[in-house]
Amino acid sequence: xxxxxxxxxxxxxxxxxxxxxxxxxxxxxxxxxxxxxxxxxxxxxxxxxxxxxxxxxxxxxxxxxxxxxxxxxxxxxxxxxxxxxxxxxxxxxxxxxxxxxxxxxxxxxxxxxxxxxxxxxxxxxxxxxxxxxxxxxxxxx
Numbered sequence: 001x002x003x004x005x006x007x008x009x010x011x012x013x014x015x016x017x018x019x020x021x022x023x024x025x026x027x028x029x030x031x032x033x034x035x036x037x038x039x040x041x042x043x044x045x046x047x048x049x050x051x052x053x054x055x056x057x058x059x060x061x062x063x064x065x066x067x068x069x070x071x072x073x074x075x076x077x078x079x080x081x082x083x084x085x086x087x088x089x090x091x092x093x094x095x096x097x098x099x100x101x102x103x104x105x106x107x108x109x110x111x112x113x114x115x116x117x118x119x120x121x122x123x124x125x126x127x128x129x130x131x132x133x134x135x136x137x138x139x140x141x
Contacts, residue, residue: 012131022105027097031064036073036090036098044089046079073097 028036038053039045047065051058065088068074073094079085090098113121 022108
């Protein structure tokens, strides 16, 4: 089982590298992309909950989040549960930027998928759902 796990890890890392190569040269930093991915996956959240998800301190997120708010990618609204905090959500212009940022990667993947048979694409669909399930499993705390 360990051998299969190592092979899977290497393949996923190789695919992730190839996808990073397809990113537009300007735009979001890796940290900003990671923060936006957390909000995409888990919905609007406070700086504190976002910091816990990415395993850092809220203070470490001050600059990258401020830049995302300043450029209009994220919106900050008062937390209805705790007026001392803000909830971060992706703005309409942020959604547009995320689609534009993902477009080259999606195009690269679509071109690769076009070379596959229907059966191979079906298998990749199954594999994607299984990988998503693995990615969502809780890890060691």
